[in-house]
Amino acid sequence: MYDSILLPVDEAAVESSLLYHAAELANWDDATIELLYVADTGRDSVTVSGEGDVVDALVREGEDVVDEASGVLDSLGVEYDTSVQQGSPAKTIVDYAEHEDHDLIAMPTHGREGLSRYLLGSVTGKVVRLAPMPVLTAPLEEEGFEFPYEGMLLPTDGSDEALRAARHGLDFAAELDADVHVLTVTDDSLLADAFDGGEEASSSEAVDEVVEAAERRGIENVTTHVETGDPDDEILGTVEREALDAVVMGTTGRHGLDRVLLGSVAEKTVRQAEVPVITVGDN
Known part of the structure; x- marks a missing residue:
């Protein structure tokens, strides 16, 4: 890898x-x-x-x-x-x-x-x-981290950038024979509502794209999560609830606002997560 x-x-x-x-x-x-x-x-x-x-x-x-x-x-x-x-x-x-x-x-x-x-x-x-x-x-962390990862979280918002990062995570998961959890979050904040516009993939479509990519790689153990709330809170909460070992996510998202996800979601995840986070940009 x-x-x-x-x-x-x-x-x-x-x-x-x-x-x-x-x-x-x-x-x-x-x-x-x-x-x-x-x-x-x-x-x-x-x-x-x-x-x-x-x-x-x-x-x-x-x-x-x-x-x-x-x-x-x-x-x-x-x-x-x-x-x-x-x-x-x-x-x-x-x-x-x-x-x-x-x-x-x-x-x-x-x-x-x-x-x-x-x-x-x-x-x-x-x-x-x-x-x-x-x-x-x-x-x-003094305790260290689990490796090889047994469970990995792939957040997605349906954007091309998020799917690119998810594919990277799926390639890694396939090599590790890790379980995959796919998460999409509908942000219920007023800020998200203000940015929404145009045609965007629905929550189910965003998850389905990643699941289909996982199937093409022969990954069988895929769990999906469709949540509503604050995206970074849901990411961190899912990691804790499911006892996952790593997160792979993009640094840009569907709004196309100069790395808006880094400013709001990816940055908070990187800063607060107690497990390794692999970020994949679009440079």
């Missing part, structure tokens, strides 16, 4: 369950991980000072971080490379992933005691928005 995984790291990397989760995925898929540290030379404290020793210190810190994370991957028998780059983290991560032909980026979101300067806030969200390849996000 994935051949080359880019894993941006910071000083919290060794404490992150995502490091171990990425290693599990790499070992299962015979993939290579590249550990990337971005020395943030775009921040004001560096650009204002203009001092080379400040940059050198950031680079040395990055080398220490990737060395420490490398020790973990060594112990887990994972094939890996390392790199330390300079620049603004989000843009550098995406540009580097494109340049090196990585087909998945893995990044943590929230964690214990606010760990990870990268991700609480702007960097992960920007990477999810900008990356042309799928991005796997997961919280820094």
Whole structure:
């Protein structure tokens, strides 16, 4: 499924369950991980000072971080490379992933005691928005994550973008022999009503498209959910009720408003989910 995984790291990397989760995925898929540290030379404290020793210190810190994370991957028998780059983290991560032909980026979101300067806030969200390849996000959880996934949630709103993400999730589920849950939510908010217009797939049609795609891949265990309410709440609630292991979803939706789903649904899911979320954009 994935051949080359880019894993941006910071000083919290060794404490992150995502490091171990990425290693599990790499070992299962015979993939290579590249550990990337971005020395943030775009921040004001560096650009204002203009001092080379400040940059050198950031680079040395990055080398220490990737060395420490490398020790973990060594112990887990994972094939890996390392790199330390300079620049603004989000843009550098995406540009580097494109340049090196990585087909998945893995990044943590929230964690214990606010760990990870990268991700609480702007960097992960920007990477999810900008990356042309799928991005796997997961919280820094001490307990770790189930893998191989036994149950996966594929939210859909009937849009082409959501169906594209669902197909990606179905390909993954087929390789894992995982059960699939397909969810569509009719948003009952006034905001959704204001945006509605034109011909859109009904809830049943949105689900049926994904079910048919699952059947073509030989996936037999498919459960459908048609709900009304707040989409991100329903996504998180379904994950909890059904004890699912991962979510695969698109970052744009049927309204066609410059990644409106990222702003309202996908972003909240990425930020709040306690399981891995794989987002698939339309770049």
